[in-house]
Amino acid sequence: MRTMPEETKTCGKECRLMFGPGRTTCAYYPPVYDKHGNNLNPDGNVTSGDCSCGTCGKQWVYSTQYGETTYKEI
Numbered sequence: 001m002r003t004m005p006e007e008t009k010t011c012g013k014e015c016r017l018m019f020g021p022g023r024t025t026c027a028y029y030p031p032v033y034d035k036h037g038n039n040l041n042p043d044g045n046v047t048s049g050d051c052s053c054g055t056c057g058k059q060w061v062y063s064t065q066y067g068e069t070t071y072k073e074i
Ligand SMILES: [Zn+2]
Pocket: 008, 011, 013, 014, 015, 016, 053, 054, 055, 056, 057, 058
């Protein structure tokens, strides 16, 4: 499941978010594992771009890092 913008929670419509092409930073995060196989240095690159709701027409810029997405309405 992906985090959705706050505004979609209060929107009474069935929001459908469409994501445009994203831009991803390309720093190298060399994997470091502990003895249990957990990666201690996960990929921290940031993907950002625009998305919009085809139902209510709202638009956001989004930013995703470590699987967490934040949004800002535009
Ligand atoms: Zn919507």
